[in-house]
Amino acid sequence: MNADFLGDIQTPALVLSLEALDTNIRTMATARPDATLRPHVKAHKCTGIARRQVAAGHRSFTCATPLEVIGMARAGVGNDLLLANECVDTRRLAAMATAERETGIMVTVAVDSPITVDLAADAGLRHVLIDVNVGLPRCGCAPDAARSIAERAVGRGLIVRGVMGYEGHLMTAPENDKPSKVEECMRLLIRAFDSVVDVAGDECRIISAGGTGTYHVFDRHDSVLGRVNEVQAGSYALMDSSYGAQPLPFEQALYVVGTVVSTTSGERGSWAVIDVGLKSLGMDHGNPHIADANVWFCSDEHTTFSMIDGPLPRVGERVLVRPAHIDPTIAMHTAIHVVPRWGDAVIDVWPVDLRHW
Ligand SMILES: Cc1ncc(COP(=O)(O)O)c(C=O)c1O
Numbered sequence: 001m002n003a004d005f006l007g008d009i010q011t012p013a014l015v016l017s018l019e020a021l022d023t024n025i026r027t028m029a030t031a032r033p034d035a036t037l038r039p040h041v042k043a044h045k046c047t048g049i050a051r052r053q054v055a056a057g058h059r060s061f062t063c064a065t066p067l068e069v070i071g072m073a074r075a076g077v078g079n080d081l082l083l084a085n086e087c088v089d090t091r092r093l094a095a096m097a098t099a100e101r102e103t104g105i106m107v108t109v110a111v112d113s114p115i116t117v118d119l120a121a122d123a124g125l126r127h128v129l130i131d132v133n134v135g136l137p138r139c140g141c142a143p144d145a146a147r148s149i150a151e152r153a154v155g156r157g158l159i160v161r162g163v164m165g166y167e168g169h170l171m172t173a174p175e176n177d178k179p180s181k182v183e184e185c186m187r188l189l190i191r192a193f194d195s196v197v198d199v200a201g202d203e204c205r206i207i208s209a210g211g212t213g214t215y216h217v218f219d220r221h222d223s224v225l226g227r228v229n230e231v232q233a234g235s236y237a238l239m240d241s242s243y244g245a246q247p248l249p250f251e252q253a254l255y256v257v258g259t260v261v262s263t264t265s266g267e268r269g270s271w272a273v274i275d276v277g278l279k280s281l282g283m284d285h286g287n288p289h290i291a292d293a294n295v296w297f298c299s300d301e302h303t304t305f306s307m308i309d310g311p312l313p314r315v316g317e318r319v320l321v322r323p324a325h326i327d328p329t330i331a332m333h334t335a336i337h338v339v340p341r342w343g344d345a346v347i348d349v350w351p352v353d354l355r356h357w
Contacts, residue, residue: 001291003257003318005343011259011318012280014333016350019341020253021237022052027249028236029056032215038062038082038208040234041354043327046336047075048350049237054078062208062232063354066092069107071354073099082129082208083109084164084232086116086139092357093123100125108161112141114152121156128158129206132192134165134185146192150199160196162206165189166232171213175247179217179225185209186224193227205229212236212243212250240326242285254336255320256280256288256329258303260313272312276321277301282328289322331355 006015028037039053042064050061050072060080063069066089069081073096087093087109100107101124108127111117120128130149133140141149150160167185170178189209197204210218210231218228235243238254258274277300281288287295293305303321306312313319323329330352338348 001320001342003320005339005345006257006318006337007345009257009337009346011257011274012276013257014254014330014336014352015257015320015346016049016238016254016336016338017340017342018338020251021049024237024239024250024253025052025056028215028233029058031219032231032233033057035060036230037215038230038232039237040064040084040211040232041068041072043234043330044238045330045352045354046350047072047077047353048336048338050075050077053237060230062234065354065357066096067356068354069096070099073103073105073107075353076103076105078105080106081108082164083107084129084131084166084208085110086112086131088116088119090119090123093119093125097124110139110164111149111153112139114149117149117153117156117158121153121158126159127161128153129161129208130163130192130196132163132165132189134167134188134209135170136166136168138166138168140165141192143188143192144195147195147199150196150204154199154201159203160200162200162204162208163189163193163196164206164208164232165192166211167209167214168211171211172242172246173213178214179220182210182214182217183224186228190224190227208232212248213246235326238326238330240285240329241289241322241324244289244322252322254326254330255322257337258319258321260315260317260319261302263312263315265312269306270312271296271304271306272319273302273304274319274321275301276303276319280329280332281321281323282325282332284328285324288324290319291322
């Protein structure tokens with residue numbers, strides 16, 4: 001796609017197609033309507049995008065940082081915000097409790113140990129979800145520890161709303177094995193849920209898991225996968241080249257735009273250089289992609305690429321770069337340039353207003 005439609009936008013910059021975004025949001029909302037999806041805002045960090053997810057029927061959201069929770073609450077987006085992450089910072093816990101009190105938007109935090117329970121209670125928070133380790137070596141208690149953590153939470157006057165378990169190590173697993181592998185993880189989560197439900201009472205209903213790479217396996221209405229009642233997918237809204245390599249029904253809705261600053265054609269080869277580099281791209285999933293080009297490497301402020309076929313772009317031309325990992329890419333930028341569809345001029349600039357921690 002020729003990116004000259006972007007006019008005099010200063011690069012590197014993010015550009016978003018509303019048409020592609022809304023198509024992705026609609027596709028997911030059809031598969032997982034209303035509260036069966038708890039969209040993860042860490043993948044876009046933007047209340048402008050979250051509002052479109054609300055328009056598609058979702059009211060409950062997943063957040064990765066206290067600031068995402070507070071930003072969503074203060075912006076009045078959604079009615080049920082989950083910090084799907086352990087927080088031991090008393091000031092941030094207190095700030096989330098204040099945001100809940102002042103906005104009336106429910107805040108729930110993940111807990112996986114007695115100390116995280118006590119800190120949540122001390123801060124004045126009221127709702128928790130027990131985070132269970134289902135196989136990714138990150139946060140989460142052992143399934144058999146969930147009951148005693150729930151007992152402690154109830155003893156501290158907290159409402160235990162259920163359990164969550166993130167099977168992040170399976171997001172890009174081979175498709176034929178994925179359902180059975182996810183099912184193994186979810187057996188652990190269900191075991192934890194069944195062990196806490198009588199301690200926690202009627203308000204204990206949530207079994208939350210999943211992401212963009214696994215959202216589709218939970219439609220299997222068998223006894224285990226079918227019991228997961230909300231999916232925490234986030235990347236589906238904007239997508240990246242890592243998820244783009246999976247057989248998923250979502251399209252790329254956001255690119256980093258660069259400008260060609262140098263070209264070389266000679267005996268040692270032909271290449272072009274744009275002003276998009278490591279400081280404007282999340283690189284943990286590898287090099288970004290450029291249509292019809294081979295990306296050679298990225299350095300701080302540059303990406304060097306050659307064309308598979310056809311001439312090099314000219315100095316000054318715009319190039320669209322597809323990030324390999326959307327979440328860390330978004331976190332490096334302060335604004336998103338919005339176009340109605342690819343090829344149209346920019347009509348709006350949305351702040352990435354949920355940045356930082
Ligand atoms: C706790 C949690 N839930 C869900 C997700 C899923 O996100 P995505 O849809 O981007 O795969 C993540 C991603 O890292 C996560 O950390």
